[in-house]
Structure formats: C-alpha cells, structure tokens
Amino acid sequence: MAERLRFDVVESVISALNYAGYDNTSLQVMIQSPNSSVLEMFKQLTQYKLVYKIDYTIRDADPSSVSDIKTFAHAVALSQDSIYPELNLYITGETGLIPKFHAAGLDVYVYLFQNEFLSQPWDFLSDATVMINTYSVGAGVDGIITDFPGTGRRYKRNTCRNLSETPNYMLPIQGGLLVSLMYPGVMPPAMAPMPVLSNSNVTEPPLPTPTTVAPSQHGGMAPSLQPSGCQCVALAYIQLVFICGFYLLL
Template sequence: MAYLWAKMTALLVAVAALAAGGGAAARPLVGAGGAWEDRAPLQTSRPFNIAHRGSNGELPEETAAAYARAIDEGADFIEADVEATKDGHLVCFHDTTLDDTTDVADRPEFAGRRRTLEVQWANVTGYFITDFTLAELKTLRAKQRWDFRDKSHNGFSPIITFEEFINIALSANRVVGIYPEMKNPVFMNKHVRWADGKKYEDKFIATLKKYGYGGRYLSPAWRARPVFVQSFAPTSLVRAAGLTDSPLVFLIDDVAVRTEDTNQSYDDITSGEYLDYMKKYVVGIGPWKDTVVPPTKDNRLATPTDLVAMAHARGLQVHPYTYRNENKFLHFNFRQDPYAEYDYWINGVGVDGLFTDFPASLRRFQEWTTKKKD
C-alpha cells in the first residue's frame, strides 16, 4: 500500500506540472521514458487491451490510481466516462449520481443535495454530479463499486478531471491511448450551461484538441496520441464528427435499452441500413458482449448474432464490453476461467478490442498466446 501511494504522489506531481504548463501539445513531453517521440509505440497488430475505467477490478474506478495501475499492467488504452460539473468542468465519472462510488452520503454538508431527476427515460434518485462544483467534488473520496472487490483502497482517491486523466496517459513511459466516452450527453446539456453557449460535445472535443489529440485512425498524428471517442448517443457522434478527425466508436447497449437521444431500439441501431448510415461517422462499434453472444437462461452461451460479421463487412471495428474475472460474470462455458473467455472472443468471435476491468489478465493471455504461436 505504501508503495502504491508513493507512486501515485509522484504521478500526480507530474500531472500537475504538465497542467501548469498549459496544453501538452504545446511542448514535447519528457519523463521516465524520455521525449514523447522516443517512447515505445502503441501496438496495433492484435486486439486492443482497453482498461475499462482503469484497473477497476483492483482499485476504485475512474481514479488516478486505477489508471496508473492499468498502465503498469500493460493496457493499450485507458478508458474514462466524462461528465460535467455544475460549474462546467469535465470530470471522469460513470454514473450521473455520486452515491455508489463516492463517500457523498457520509458528508453532512451535502445532505440536502439528494433529489430525483429523469435520466434516460427513467426517474433516478441520488446526489447528482451536475449539482456539485468541481471544488466540492474534489472533497469527496472514491470507493469500490462492488461489494465482492477489494475495499482497502476506499477513501483515498479524489475524482479527477478530464484534463488530469489525459495527462496521466501523456506522462506514461510509453505511448498509451485514451478512450474517453461522451457520457450522458442529453442529461449534461440539459443540466449544465457553459458561458460561451457551447454544448457538452463542443467542450469535450475542445479539451482533446488542447492536448493535441486529432488525426484519422492510424495516421502519424493518431499514432503519436492514440484516441477513440465513444458514445451511446448517435447525435453526439455525428456532432463530434464535424469537430474532429479523431476516430469515433458507437456504443450499443442491452437489447432492452433505447438510445438516450433518438429513442431508437436495439433492432433499429443494429440494422444494416443504420450501420451503413453510422459508418460515415464512426470507425467502430462497442456493443455489450451479451448482445453479440446472448446467454441462455442457464448462463451458457447461445448462438452468436451476426453483429460482428455485419460490422466487419462494413469496415467497422468491434470493441465489446465488459470482461470481468469474477465467477458471477463468467458464463459456464468458460469453466470459471477468464482466459478461456478471452480465447473465445479473440480467436473465436474475432473482435478487435476488449474493454476489461482486469487489463493485467488480458495482457498475460496475449503474451502467452503470442509466445505459443511463435
């Protein structure tokens, strides 16, 4: 524990120094790995190892500690959900409410903030992130979402800003990509107003541009600062496509969930006609894995759908989510073995990237299988 927090202190000092110097794109980065252009490049010869909210199987999600751990464990990309504060700052956080992953309920000064709002066609009650300023959020501390995961790191890490997240990737000793999500854009645009009249999507893309992110997929500019921008909201992706050359990924939810902005069904957005429309704006899709290979009632795998084949036929990558090591998340076909699950999805289904809560496990699997092939 002492080693982890000493390392985190050094990382946050480096991040603060970068932020104080303005946009990282304005000057070369120098750190443990030397100048940015001298660092080991991102691999593109195998499916991407995408650290879902950092290494959140081990540490509280969306924290600097979770992202630093994911980089140490070999993630190709670190993934973040990006939302907005009451005063218009972008922060890394998944839920619209703070209840499940912070200590907000233990803070008497915020007791009066709890209320009920509509989120994605449903009423939700809690402490909404858009009711807090950045300064207030920084007083909170993160906790583990799941009861069955390690809680010993609860109460240490603050919420981080989008810019702090970016600087964690830029301060790594190798090229590490970022994979931020425009999270709940309809809700953000409804409850947050920016002084310049811009929308959430504009603020999001402007932040990426400030740090030098841009360039089409696999171009030299993209390889220097690899990024995928993702969203469940097709209108946000269309808007973003007019603001940046960075590659975009269309996220696909459960079959029962309609899109938050266009109120379309799963069948609507996975039709060949709609994929033909979206491929003008995105380079890939990010489906929930159970929509690609649905489970049976007895927790076994049913026949795969044709979603991957449809996407690949249109030149779209497929990055499913979320892969987790615990038995409760593994279908019986995998015999409680996460490596068997990775093998099925990479070598059987043929996906192009995987969102995992345990990037070290995916790295080990790919190292083992690469050596075996050699």
C-alpha cells in the same frame, strides 16, 4: 444541458483533450458514445476514432442501420450477450453480428470483461483467459473493453496464440455446446427474443446549440454556470470513462 444550462459537453471534452495534448500525439484516441448525434458533432470537429456504443442487447442489425452507423463512427461497441447470448449464465448460441459490421468496414469492440467468475457464463470454465480467447479467436472481435487490463495484456503476451498447432486449452468455446449436453428437465426456460437494431434506433436529431438562459422572474438574467465548474465536469467525465473500461486491441 445545452438548452437549459448553456453547457456544451462536446466542446468541453475537446478542449480538455487538446489541453492534455491528445490532439497532437501518435497514440490512438477513441471517443465512445451511445448517441449518434454526439458522434456526428465530434466527427465534424475532430479526427479522433469514434465508437458507437449500442448500450442494449441485440440479436441482429438491419443493413440500413449498419450503413447509418458507418456515416458517423469508425467502430461499434457491443455487449457480450449481443455476440454470445446467454441465459442463466449458459451461452445459448452465437448471433453472427460481427461479420455484418466488418463487411461495412466497422471495427467491433465488446464490453465489459471482468475477472470475477460470477460475471462469466459457465461455458468459460470461470477462466477470464478462456473468455477473452473465445471472443478474440472464436468470434473475431477487434478488441475488448475491460476493467482488468493486466489480464488482457497477459493474454496478448501468451505465446500459445502463435503456435502452428493450437493446444486444446487455447481453442475457443463453442457457443451453446454446454446447453446441448444438459438434461432437458434442468435446462433454463426459453429466453425472450432480443431486439433487432433498426435505423430508427440509430438516427437522432442534431444536438441543440447552447442557448442563452431566459430572464428570471425578478428581472435580469438567471445565474449561469461558472466556467471552472464546466471544466471540472468535463474532466471528471473523461476520468470516469478511463476508469470504467480500458480498451484492449487484440
């Protein structure tokens, strides 16, 4: 987009946030991207909290990759399977990734939580609250990204979380327990090993600067995008982020 359309997405998003007053607010604003080059640019130009989204499932992370993420982001967003791997809707264990990111000073958020039981492994008993509680208490995540903020708010207001003796229904599910109770003949086939996050997966070249459009074959400059169109794209992008997932800090 920068090279061919002369459209600076980062600058457009920053301008839209500033126009809405988010550059001068007590609210915590977070910007998420799966591209390290994008977050590095935001870090140079803003003071917002930056979240690096690992948009594929991993089983581990090299120390060098964690250190690299620390240089341009304040947090990471992991898929649910990167914490509790599942196969055919059965959890097979726990990766133990969260302590590695916490040791580097990075917060960990998990995506994407939904209420529909078809999206939840059987270990969570088709209960969205049990699922949130397992990731919060069992895995120790700092927040979740959900399509159902009302469910998350209900969990945060649950007074059973603060009891001196936690009732059984508020205990986190042990990853892999349900599979261990299954008869071997009906167990799902072994899953292929998930990749390990390496430094080469994180490091990216710097974002190109928007360039001028080359002259057309008929002479003169090729038509450029109208500013109003760019602003609409940026605003639509921001709205899409808010619609697709709400951050819930636990």
